[in-house]
Amino acid sequence: MTQLLAIIAHPKTDKLSTSIKLYQNFIGSYQESHPNDTIIEHNVSDEPHLPFDETALSIYNKKASGITFTRHERAINSVRQSYVDEFVESDKYVFVNPMYNFFLPAEMKSYLDLVMQIPDTFEYDDQAKLQGNLHSKKALHLQSSGDRFHGANAGNMKDLDLGDKYLKTVFNIMGVSDFQSVFVEGMDFDPEHAQEILNLGYKKVQNLARVF
Numbered sequence: 001m002t003q004l005l006a007i008i009a010h011p012k013t014d015k016l017s018t019s020i021k022l023y024q025n026f027i028g029s030y031q032e033s034h035p036n037d038t039i040i041e042h043n044v045s046d047e048p049h050l051p052f053d054e055t056a057l058s059i060y061n062k063k064a065s066g067i068t069f070t071r072h073e074r075a076i077n078s079v080r081q082s083y084v085d086e087f088v089e090s091d092k093y094v095f096v097n098p099m100y101n102f103f104l105p106a107e108m109k110s111y112l113d114l115v116m117q118i119p120d121t122f123e124y125d126d127q128a129k130l131q132g133n134l135h136s137k138k139a140l141h142l143q144s145s146g147d148r149f150h151g152a153n154a155g156n157m158k159d160l161d162l163g164d165k166y167l168k169t170v171f172n173i174m175g176v177s178d179f180q181s182v183f184v185e186g187m188d189f190d191p192e193h194a195q196e197i198l199n200l201g202y203k204k205v206q207n208l209a210r211v212f
């Protein structure tokens with residue numbers, strides 16, 4: 001059975017979140033066209049994943065050199081590993097976020113630090129070349145930003161969407177080269193056309209969901 005994993009990074013808010021709305025339009029259409037798929041959702045802003053702290057670093061170093069874990073490290077490692085296993089077992093990924101300071105929200109980066117684990121998701125081969133271990137999977141990035149970074153109106157902002165570039169690069173490192181993005185952008189810049197921009201984005205993701 002196909003499993004879609006959605007990683008959302010948006011703190012709870014009473015105000016409409018345009019990135020979450022974009023995701024809701026995507027997933028509503030996806031569920032209609034893929035009724036038998038399993039969908040797992042994590043909002044990493046509200047359920048923060050385990051931080052890369054002293055214990056995590058010790059686990060990382062001990063794994064690399066084959067040193068036995070303490071009891072505490074064993075317990076933490078098994079929780080960390082369950083997130084990695086869930087990621088590896090998923091077939092499709094949807095990452096959803098507002099742009100924060102030209103990048104992904106920190107909690108999303110922190111989640112990536114958790115699942116980008118050697119040798120589960122990638123490793124180095126005998127020639128020290130990067131080798132992705134996820135195969136036949138696809139990823140989608142849904143992002144909302146105040147300014148415009150893509151398309152004809154991007155001007156000198158064109159190279160400043162570092163989050164999308166980063167996400168595409170790390171998925172590629174893990175072996176997922178089928179990576180697409182849909183942006184709703186410029187609503188803060190051009191509030192008069194905000195609804196129009198959003199409606200276009202919603203339509204785009206509804207159509208994409210049917211073939212994703």
Ligand SMILES: Cc1cc2nc3c(=O)[nH]c(=O)nc-3n(C[C@H](O)[C@H](O)[C@H](O)COP(=O)(O)O)c2cc1C
Pocket residue numbers: 010016017018019020097098099100101102103144145146147148187188
């Ligand atoms: C802390 C913070 C940092 C932001 N940084 C940027 C930025 O670098 N570039 C940008 O275009 N918009 C930036 N924004 C604006 C949001 O990306 C934009 O309002 C987005 O549409 C919010 O999505 P949401 O409706 O899902 O919350 C920032 C907003 C916040 C709160």
